[in-house]
Amino acid sequence: MKTFVKAKKFVNNPEYFTRRQQILKSFDVNLIDTPVAEIIEKFLALPFCFTLQSCYGHFLYKGQSNPYSIEALPKSNNIKTVKYRIAYIAICIQECSKGKQLSEKLYDMSQIDKKYIQFGCAGWFWKRFLNSFVLQVGPERFSTEDKIFVEYKEALHIENVRNEFFKKLNILIDNIALK
Numbered sequence: 188m189k190t191f192v193k194a195k196k197f198v199n200n201p202e203y204f205t206r207r208q209q210i211l212k213s214f215d216v217n218l219i220d221t222p223v224a225e226i227i228e229k230f231l232a233l234p235f236c237f238t239l240q241s242c243y244g245h246f247l248y249k250g251q252s253n254p255y256s257i258e259a260l261p262k263s264n265n266i267k268t269v270k271y272r273i274a275y276i277a278i279c280i281q282e283c284s285k286g287k288q289l290s291e292k293l294y295d296m297s298q299i300d301k302k303y304i305q306f307g308c309a310g311w312f313w314k315r316f317l318n319s320f321v322l323q324v325g326p327e328r329f330s331t332e333d334k335i336f337v338e339y340k341e342a343l344h345i346e347n348v349r350n351e352f353f354k355k356l357n358i359l360i361d362n363i364a365l366k
Contacts, residue, residue: 190309190310190311191307191323191331192307192308193308194307194320195308197287197290199282200282202317203279203282203317206279206316207279210238210279211231214231216228219241220241220242220257223242225357226241226276226353226356226360227276229357229361230276230278233289233360233363235283235289236280236286236289237278237279238276238277238278239277239278239279239312239319240276241276241277242274242275243274243349244271244272244324244345244346244349245257246269247272248268248269249266254272260339260342260343263339266339268336268339269336269337269338270335270336271335273324273334274324274349274353275321275322275324276321277312277320277321278293278320278321279312279318279320280318286318289363292359293320294306296356297322299352299355301327303344303345303348304324304352305321306320306321307330324349324352326345
């Protein structure tokens with residue numbers, strides 16, 4: 188995220204419910220990357236949050252130029268550099284006890300791999316949606332970039348972290364929904 192910063196503290200957001208309704212009315216699951224669509228729908232079912240944007244994370248390399256490809260990186264000795272469009276989820280969270288608990292659990296997701304998962308805010312989201320947060324998967328050194336170039340071996344690591352991240356995020360949201 189170009190405007191990624193450390194997570195901000197919650198503030199009063201009197202427009203939360205109005206903004207949530209606007210997002211729910213315009214939501215189209217067909218616009219979501221297939222591997223994260225179910226997770227996004229689960230988030231939207233919770234009354235104390237709503238998603239703003241997401242991306243599964245896409246790898247482009249010689250022979251793979253589809254910017255929306257969700258295919259796994261191939262086993263190869265011929266790929267040197269990979270362009271990675273970062274995986275992320277941007278979410279607006281209500282300032283309430285359940286919302287704050289959710290934000291803590293989302294922060295904990297960064298513990299999967301601190302060097303490759305960041306929890307924070309995107310300045311431009313915050314300006315439009317108070318209490319909006321971002322979880323993103325990519326090398327910490329590129330935390331303010333949407334697209335990066337990495338060596339193939341690092342791309343494989345990012346792919347593994349991304350897959351684990353979405354797997355655990357799905358479990359987390361299931362556990363929250365059950366409470």
